[in-house]
Amino acid sequence: MNKVLGISGSFHRNSNTDTLIKTIMEATKAEYELIKLSNVNVGYCIGCKKCVQTSECIRNDDFKWISKKMLEADAIIVGSPVRCNTVTAVMKTFIERWNSFIHVEQHPLKDKLAVGVVIGWTGIKPTVEWLTKVALGGMGGMKVVGAVTAQGYHGSFTCGNGEKCPRSAWNMGKIIEMMMNQDIGIEKMCEGRVEALPDNEPLTNPSYKILDSSYVSVRDQPDAMQKAEEIGKIIRVKLQNNVV
Numbered sequence: 001m002n003k004v005l006g007i008s009g010s011f012h013r014n015s016n017t018d019t020l021i022k023t024i025m026e027a028t029k030a031e032y033e034l035i036k037l038s039n040v041n042v043g044y045c046i047g048c049k050k051c052v053q054t055s056e057c058i059r060n061d062d063f064k065w066i067s068k069k070m071l072e073a074d075a076i077i078v079g080s081p082v083r084c085n086t087v088t089a090v091m092k093t094f095i096e097r098w099n100s101f102i103h104v105e106q107h108p109l110k111d112k113l114a115v116g117v118v119i120g121w122t123g124i125k126p127t128v129e130w131l132t133k134v135a136l137g138g139m140g141g142m143k144v145v146g147a148v149t150a151q152g153y154h155g156s157f158t159c160g161n162g163e164k165c166p167r168s169a170w171n172m173g174k175i176i177e178m179m180m181n182q183d184i185g186i187e188k189m190c191e192g193r194v195e196a197l198p199d200n201e202p203l204t205n206p207s208y209k210i211l212d213s214s215y216v217s218v219r220d221q222p223d224a225m226q227k228a229e230e231i232g233k234i235i236r237v238k239l240q241n242n243v244v
Contacts, residue, residue: 002028002030005070005076006022006024007079009078009079009088010088010119011088021077023229025232026232027233042093043061043063043093043097044097045093055103070109071108074112075235079117080131082119082123085122086127087130112140113142114143115145115146115147115235116148117148117228118148118150120151121151121152121169122172122185122189132144145234149224150221151218153215154169154216156169170186171206175202193212193213194208194210195209
């Protein structure tokens with residue numbers, strides 16, 4: 001039976017990232033498993049170059065058994081929330097460790113099917129492009145079937161300082177838009193949830209009212225859920241027809 005491996009860089013239990021990964025995996029109708037990097041011990045790549053001849057990392061931690069599951073899988077679904085305009089630290093660390101695979105002529109992950117999943121407020125586009133084109137398709141050598149993105153929940157809603165904080169998600173988003181002279185979609189993302197007050201000035205006097213601090217669930221985003229199911233079905237057909 002075909003095997004699908006899901007790897008989540010989210011720290012939260014039953015997170016939006018986990019939900020989309022599971023939705024994709026369930027739609028494949030294959031045997032599947034989800035690994036949360038927050039629950040395992042994967043250390044940093046230390047640049048020792050001991051993997052150059054064998055494509056096997058010598059560090060003795062959980063990457064050893066996770067890498068074996070990657071090699072056994074027919075498809076790999078990798079997902080992360082956006083942090084600082086990229087994947088989470090645990091996901092970045094994990095991806096750096098699979099650099100150990102790239103040193104032999106026959107890349108051991110070559111031609112495995114792969115999907116990227118990204119959840120966030122801002123920074124979704126550069127994160128999903130890096131994850132799919134650089135990490136999965138480039139360093140990973142895998143065939144990227146597609147990607148699924150969705151809006152997530154931001155801590156600025158409930159930290160207590162969001163309405164006046166110069167570094168809240170929405171205020172930093174407005175500052176970035178002003179600096180880049182480009183619309184990155186902050187107004188659309190905040191619609192119905194955050195209101196800029198008349199005295200608001202992002203650079204000197206952030207002033208917002210939080211209208212709705214309820215949890216943002218991917219299950220309430222039908223387009224994302226539907227796309228996850230569709231990509232899972234595409235993987236199922238490819239695996240059934242041995243198209244990799």
